[in-house]
Structures are given as C-alpha cells and as structure tokens.
Amino acid sequence: MTLTDPSPGAAVRAAAGDIDIAAWIEGLRRRAGLFVGAAGLVGLIVLVALLARPPVYTAATHLQINTRKAQVVAGPAVLSALDAEAAIVDTEVEVLKSPQLAAAVVDDLGLVRDPAFNRSLRPDLLARLTGRAPPASDPAVERQRVIEAVGRRLTVRRVGLTYSMAVGFTADDPVKAARIANAFADRYLRAQLTAKFDANSQANAFLGARLEDLRRQVEAADAAVSAYRIDHGLLSAQGATLTEQEISVYNQQLAAARALQAEQDARLRTARAQMAAGSNGDDVGEALNSPVVQNLRGQRAAISTRVADLSVRYGPLHPDLARARSELSDIDAQIQAEIRRVVSNLDAQAQVARQRTASVQSSLDVARGSLADNNAASIRLRELEGEAEAARAIYRAFLDRYRETDAQTGVEQADARIVSRATPPTAPSAPKPAISLALAVVLGLGAGVGAVLAANALQQGLSTPEDVERRLGLDPLGALPLADTVAAPDERDLHPIDLVVQRPTSVFAEAMRGLRAGLSPPAAPVIPLAAPSARIVAVVSALPGEGKTTTALCLARVAARSGARVLLIDGDPRRRGATRMLGLDPDAGLAEVLHGAAAWRTVLATDPASGMQVLPLAASGLSADDAFAAPPMDALLAELRQAFDLVLIDTAPVLVMADARVLSARADAVLLLARWRRTPARAVSAAARILHASGARLLGVCLTQVDARGRSLHGHSYGAYPHEAYRKYYAA
Known part of the structure; x- marks a missing residue:
C-alpha cells in the first residue's frame, strides 16, 4: 500500500512542477461561454473604436545612404563620410527620429500654429460652456508639446537589408503629410551639410591659429641652432664643419708629406749604401741626373781620349802627357766633390721632408683636438636641429592640412540623397477595415483566453486527479462521477448506494470498484482490502457535503458483494449519516458499546442488499465526551480487525470535528475525499496536514461528484476518454 506525504512541503514541491497544458485546455473548453462572451465583447469594442476614428493619411519619402562619393578635391574630409554598414543605417534611422530634427521641422513649417498639433488652438468645449477663455500656456511648453506630437506621427524604418530608409508621416490631410515628410528629409540632408560646413570652418579656424604658433616655434628653433653654432664654432660649409674640412686638408697634406719623406729617405739610404759598398758615386741616381756631373764626365771623357792619344805618341814622362793626366785627376776630383754635394743635398732634402711631416702632423693633432671639442658640442647641436626639424615637419603637416580643408570649404556633400519625394496619398492609411477586423479578432481572442485563464487561476477547487498530485503533492486515488451524469435514463431515479447494488455493471458501480482497487496493495490476490495491513479504513473529508457517507456505503456494499466480510461503522455522532441513509433507528449503537452498555455483536445491523x-449510532446514545479516544475504542477496533476482512469508518469532517482525526489515527489507512471543483484546495491541504500531525496513514485523495457530461475524465478509473465513448460498453 502506498502512503502519501501530506506534509506542507509536499504541496510546495508539487506546485513547482511544469504547467499542465491539458488542464488549461480543458478549462478553456469547459468555460466556452465565458470565452465567447469575453472575446465577442472585447472584439466588438475594439472594432467599433478602430472604425470610428477619423481617417488619416501617411506619406513617405525614401532616402538612401550614399555608397559612392564624388571626390572633388584631394585629401580626406574633416567630417568623414558614413560607412555603408547596417549599424550606421540603424543609427541614421534614430537620427531621423531625434527630437532635435523634429524641432527644426516644427520651426521651419510653423507647426506651432497648426491646431492639428497644438491642442491649445483647438476649441475647448468646457471653455465654451462656461464662457471663459482657456488660460494662456507657456509658448515653450506649447512648442515642446507640438514637437512631441509631430514625433509620434513620424515613422522611420530601414527598408529590408538595403541602405534605404523610408521616412513616413501621418496627418489628417494628405498634402500636409507629404509636405512634412519631405521637410524631414530636406532638414536631415541640410543638417548633414551644416555639420560638415561647421566642421570645416572650425578646422580652418583651429589650423590657422595653430599655424601661427607653429611658425613662431620653427623660427625660434632655427635661431637657437644658429646661435649655438656660432657660440661653439660649429660653422659649416658644404655639409661639414670648418674643423672637419681642415682635418680633411691636413690629412691629405700629411699623406703627401709622408710620401715625400719616404722618397727622400729612400734616395738618401740608397746613395749611402752605394757609397758604403765602395762605389765612387758614378752609379748614384742623383749624380747620374746631375748636369754638373754629366758635364764633368764629358770633360773627363775628352781628357781621357787626349791622354790615350798622348800615351801612344809620347812617353810617360812627356810634359803634355803629364799635364793631361793632371787635368784628368782634377776632373775626377771635381766629380767626386760634386757627388758628395749631391749626397749631402739628399740628406738635406730628407731632413726638410721630415720636418714638414712633423709640422703637418702637429697641425692635424691640433685640429683633431678642436674636433673632439666640437663633437661634444655637436650632441646638443643635434638635439636642437632635431627639435627644429620636428617643429618644421609639424608646421608643414598643419600647413598642408590647412590648404586641404580650405579647398574643401563649399564643396561639402551630404551622406544621403533623396531617392523619391513624398506625394499626397490617395487613400487613407487608417482605419483599414481588414486590419481593424483582424486586430479586433486577435484582441478578442486574447481577451477570451485571458478571461478563461483568469477564471482557471481563481478556481480554488480540484478538477482532476492530476490537480491533486500537482497542487497538493498527494497521491490521487481516482475520480468518482456524479451518479446522475453517468446513469442511464432508467437509472437516474436510483440513489447511488442502490445503484451499485441494482446496477452492478453501471458506470458508477465500476467507478466504485476502481476506487476499491486503487485502495488495494498490489500484491493482494482476491480481496485486496482484506489484507492484514489495511483492514480498517477511515473515510474522511475536509468539509461537509463532499459525499463521504455515500462513498463509504457504496464502497462497503461493493466489497461485501465481492464476498468479503465487511463492516461499516458510523463514526459521525453529530450527523449519523450512514445510519440515517440506511434507514436504521437502533436503540443501541456504537456509543453504547463504548460505554459498556451493550456488546458490539448485539447491535450490528445487516444490509440485506449486499450482506455487509x-x-x-443510536440517537439516544449521543454524548459530548471524547469516547473515540478512550481505551474501549482501541479494544473494539482490535476485535473488529480479527472478525472482519474490511472495516470502513464513516467519520465526521476533519476541519469541523476532532472525532475524525482521533478515528483516523486508530485506522490502518485513511481515504480523504474532496468534492470536484467545490472543495478548496487549501482546505484539502489543511485536512491532510491535520491527519499527518495526528499520525494517520493517508492513502491519497479521491475526487467525488465529478460531472462527467461533455468532458474527459482524467483518473485512475476512467482513463482519458469522454463518457460518451464508453457509455455503450456498460449498456451492452
């Protein structure tokens, strides 16, 4: 047997589940009258309201973002053109909707004086009735109201995914609508041109003022460079300083002097080497090239020829021969003297070359020292030159930009163009009968659905076993139909407790058997309610009038007709519902048994229709004491549990009498009944909490008196089929 959790948190957990769409649809179908009434009323009101409006006309001007620009002058514009992107087009749509643009159109067209937009100019019915003039309003407030009214009638949209925009305006006059739509487009293009012209003017003014400052900065930087050059002797010519040019000259002179010195030293060394080797100087290069030596050698050659001739003619002692030989000796001495002079001259020239090289080297060292000083000063000079060059570059850049912006003034182009201007429409844009009818239908249907949903939301009762599980968190045990709604024509005069006996194959009787099966544990073989674990079942309800006594009697008769030993205890001492419904008027009953005045076997009554x-309860035995909580009641139930297969206790309502919770705590299981769509869910939940607090073992909740006509029964006993679908089955 499955026992449910009737704790307060169970209902909260159940309510947190998904919305039951089928329940909402069922509620919509059940409240078809409410739906039709609300939908028809709202739809009619909306349709009348829409068609009663005065006709209005909408004119549209189409603009397009320019994707190609005419390049009149070179250079980028101060205010760049718009990129052909989706975000840019959407941004321009918002610009067209801006209050600033609407204010400009209002001022251009003088719409403040138009009664269609200025409410203060319209006739005031109250003022005419009272004979008093309306109070004067602030002109600024009137203008702002007109701007807002114009903005509400303006529609700007992007045409699909293109770069085109449609600017529409709605007015009571088609000519006025076209004029205002064109005015918005013209003002928008004019605003673009004005923005570009103002940007160019501001840029020119800024660049002009900045150029003057930059020119002074360039002059100051150049003056600083010149002054520094003069102060530090860094004057230059042909791209180099004078010191650098001087060093270059000294380097050339030093190279020449060293070459000359090397040449002179080489000649001197060669001559000395030849002389040291025993040469008489005839082979010395300088002597060979000396004209004096060459002349003397010519004279010696002549004298040598004469000596040879004289030696042939005369003897060695001849005076002419001796004289000739003496002349030859003088000539040789002169030649040797000349050679010695030549060698001495070579030595002198070498000395001069060395001195000249040393002099040039000294001058070069001095110049290099000056260059080192100049290089130290050049660091700062380069800084000054860099600053001057940077200032000059900035000045040139600003000057070029100034010339470009000055050339662009007057040739600005708008970023959009008018593709087609608005023309006065020939037909009103509203009201349109087809659209008005469609809107009335949609709003009417919405109102009907809303009314049904509101009614369903305000419904406090339980409609289906799924409601029990979702809203209360309790196990649903089925749904018992109202006997009149499922009974055949010849069965409608029978009481439900007689219907289960006289028409055992009826829908109502089958519903009772289904409830009995739902109360049974799965493992019960023949008579489930006779299982030892649930021999005593208390049938309770939250409030009176929920069919508790009728259900207990029907269950008892159905169980008894199946062969079980069944006992029904009337546990409602205030109403004695079961006793009265069976037509019993005993002299002694349950109260006398509990007080010890009678034995329970002697007061039992047998139902002749079912054998239960x-x-x-006897009327004379009623008392206000708490007899059900006394030990005699426990002893009685223990004896009855052994004597019968099933004991059903018809108790008082849980929320009304305390007897119900006392008997429920002593029963093996409790069946809680709730009247279909009548018993509030919070009352059932409160009853479940009370039973749980008293220690009762609640099986679940069963809905009673369900109207099965024209609806689906969602329960353990019937499935999800309309009653008409299986009526013939039970009638067969």
Whole structure:
C-alpha cells in the first residue's frame, strides 16, 4: 500500500512542477461561454473604436545612404563620410527620429500654429460652456508639446537589408503629410551639410591659429641652432664643419708629406749604401741626373781620349802627357766633390721632408683636438636641429592640412540623397477595415483566453486527479462521477448506494470498484482490502457535503458483494449519516458499546442488499465526551480487525470535528475525499496536514461528484476518454 506525504512541503514541491497544458485546455473548453462572451465583447469594442476614428493619411519619402562619393578635391574630409554598414543605417534611422530634427521641422513649417498639433488652438468645449477663455500656456511648453506630437506621427524604418530608409508621416490631410515628410528629409540632408560646413570652418579656424604658433616655434628653433653654432664654432660649409674640412686638408697634406719623406729617405739610404759598398758615386741616381756631373764626365771623357792619344805618341814622362793626366785627376776630383754635394743635398732634402711631416702632423693633432671639442658640442647641436626639424615637419603637416580643408570649404556633400519625394496619398492609411477586423479578432481572442485563464487561476477547487498530485503533492486515488451524469435514463431515479447494488455493471458501480482497487496493495490476490495491513479504513473529508457517507456505503456494499466480510461503522455522532441513509433507528449503537452498555455483536445491523454489517449510532446514545479516544475504542477496533476482512469508518469532517482525526489515527489507512471543483484546495491541504500531525496513514485523495457530461475524465478509473465513448460498453 502506498502512503502519501501530506506534509506542507509536499504541496510546495508539487506546485513547482511544469504547467499542465491539458488542464488549461480543458478549462478553456469547459468555460466556452465565458470565452465567447469575453472575446465577442472585447472584439466588438475594439472594432467599433478602430472604425470610428477619423481617417488619416501617411506619406513617405525614401532616402538612401550614399555608397559612392564624388571626390572633388584631394585629401580626406574633416567630417568623414558614413560607412555603408547596417549599424550606421540603424543609427541614421534614430537620427531621423531625434527630437532635435523634429524641432527644426516644427520651426521651419510653423507647426506651432497648426491646431492639428497644438491642442491649445483647438476649441475647448468646457471653455465654451462656461464662457471663459482657456488660460494662456507657456509658448515653450506649447512648442515642446507640438514637437512631441509631430514625433509620434513620424515613422522611420530601414527598408529590408538595403541602405534605404523610408521616412513616413501621418496627418489628417494628405498634402500636409507629404509636405512634412519631405521637410524631414530636406532638414536631415541640410543638417548633414551644416555639420560638415561647421566642421570645416572650425578646422580652418583651429589650423590657422595653430599655424601661427607653429611658425613662431620653427623660427625660434632655427635661431637657437644658429646661435649655438656660432657660440661653439660649429660653422659649416658644404655639409661639414670648418674643423672637419681642415682635418680633411691636413690629412691629405700629411699623406703627401709622408710620401715625400719616404722618397727622400729612400734616395738618401740608397746613395749611402752605394757609397758604403765602395762605389765612387758614378752609379748614384742623383749624380747620374746631375748636369754638373754629366758635364764633368764629358770633360773627363775628352781628357781621357787626349791622354790615350798622348800615351801612344809620347812617353810617360812627356810634359803634355803629364799635364793631361793632371787635368784628368782634377776632373775626377771635381766629380767626386760634386757627388758628395749631391749626397749631402739628399740628406738635406730628407731632413726638410721630415720636418714638414712633423709640422703637418702637429697641425692635424691640433685640429683633431678642436674636433673632439666640437663633437661634444655637436650632441646638443643635434638635439636642437632635431627639435627644429620636428617643429618644421609639424608646421608643414598643419600647413598642408590647412590648404586641404580650405579647398574643401563649399564643396561639402551630404551622406544621403533623396531617392523619391513624398506625394499626397490617395487613400487613407487608417482605419483599414481588414486590419481593424483582424486586430479586433486577435484582441478578442486574447481577451477570451485571458478571461478563461483568469477564471482557471481563481478556481480554488480540484478538477482532476492530476490537480491533486500537482497542487497538493498527494497521491490521487481516482475520480468518482456524479451518479446522475453517468446513469442511464432508467437509472437516474436510483440513489447511488442502490445503484451499485441494482446496477452492478453501471458506470458508477465500476467507478466504485476502481476506487476499491486503487485502495488495494498490489500484491493482494482476491480481496485486496482484506489484507492484514489495511483492514480498517477511515473515510474522511475536509468539509461537509463532499459525499463521504455515500462513498463509504457504496464502497462497503461493493466489497461485501465481492464476498468479503465487511463492516461499516458510523463514526459521525453529530450527523449519523450512514445510519440515517440506511434507514436504521437502533436503540443501541456504537456509543453504547463504548460505554459498556451493550456488546458490539448485539447491535450490528445487516444490509440485506449486499450482506455487509453496520455498526450504527443510536440517537439516544449521543454524548459530548471524547469516547473515540478512550481505551474501549482501541479494544473494539482490535476485535473488529480479527472478525472482519474490511472495516470502513464513516467519520465526521476533519476541519469541523476532532472525532475524525482521533478515528483516523486508530485506522490502518485513511481515504480523504474532496468534492470536484467545490472543495478548496487549501482546505484539502489543511485536512491532510491535520491527519499527518495526528499520525494517520493517508492513502491519497479521491475526487467525488465529478460531472462527467461533455468532458474527459482524467483518473485512475476512467482513463482519458469522454463518457460518451464508453457509455455503450456498460449498456451492452
């Protein structure tokens, strides 16, 4: 047997589940009258309201973002053109909707004086009735109201995914609508041109003022460079300083002097080497090239020829021969003297070359020292030159930009163009009968659905077993139909407790058997309610009038007709519902048994229709004491549990009497009944909490008196089929 959790948190957990769409649809179908009434009323009101409006006309001007620009002058514009992107087009749509643009159109067209937009100019019915003039309003407030009214009638949209925009305006006059739509487009293009012209003017003014400052900065930087050059002797010519040019000259002179010195030293060394080697100087290069030596050698050659001739003619002692030989000796001495002079001259020239090289080297060292000083000063000079060059570059850049912006003034182009201007429409844009009818239908349907949903949301009762599980968190045990809604024509005069006996194959009787099966544990073989674990079942309800006594009697009769030993105890001492419904008027009953005045076997009554036993309540034995909580009641239930297969206790309502919770705590299981769509869910939940607090073992909740006509029954006993679908089955 499955026992449910009737704790307060169970209902909260159940309510947190998904919305039951089928329940909402069922509620919509059940409240078809409410739906039709609300939908028809709202739809009619909307349709009348829409068609009663005065006709209005909408004119549209089409603009397009320019994707190609005419390049009149070179250079980028101060205010760049718009990129052909989706975000840019959407931004321009918002610009067209801006209050600033609407204010400009209002001022251009003088719409403040138009009664269609200025409410203060319209006739005031109250003022005419009272004979008093309306109070004067602030002109600024009137203008702002007109701007807002114009903005509300303006529609700007992007045409699909193109770069085109449609600017529409709605007015009571088609000519006025076209004029205002064109005015918005013209003002928009004019605003673009004005923005570009103002940007160019501001740029020119800024660049002009900045150029003057930059020119002074360039002059100051150049003056600083010149002054520094003069102060530090860094004057230059042909791209180099004078010191650098001087060093270059000294380097050339030093190279020449060293070459000359090397040449002179080489000649001197060669001559000395030849002389040291025993040469008489005839082979010395300088002597060979000396004209004096060459002349003397010519004279010696002549004298040598004469000596040879004289030696042939005369003897060695001849005076002419001796004289000739003496002349030859003088000539040789002169030649040797000349050679010695030549060698001495070579030495002198070498000395001069060395001195000249040393002099040039000294001058070069001095110049290099000056260059080192100049290089130290050049660091700062380069800084000054860099600053001057940077200032000059900035000045040139600003000057070029100034010339470009000055050339662009007057040739600005708008970023959009008018593709087609608005023309006065020939037909009103509203009201349109087809659209008005469609809107009335949609709003009417919405109102109908809303009314049904509101009614369903305000419904406090339980409609289906799924509601029990979703809203209360309790196990649903089925749904018992109202007997009149499922009974055949010849069965409608029968009481439900007689219907289950006289028409055992009826829908109502089958519903009772289904409830009995739902109360049973799965493992029960023949008579489930006779299982030892649930021999005593208390049938309770939250409030009176929920069919608790009728259900208990029907269950008892159905169980008894199946062969079980069944006892029904009337546990409602205030109403004695079961006793009265069976037509019993005993002299002694349950109260006398509990007080010890009678034995329970002697007061039992037998139901002749089903064979069940009844423990009634006698009218004379009623008392206000708490007899059900006394030990005699426990002893009685223990004896009855052994004597019968099933004991059903018809108790008082849980929320009304305390007897119900006392008997429920002593029963093996409790069946809680709730009247279909009548018993509030919070009352059932409160009853479940009370039973849980008293220690009762609640099986679940069963809905009673369900109207099965024209609806689906969602329960353990019937499935999800309309009653008409299986009526013929039970009638067969």
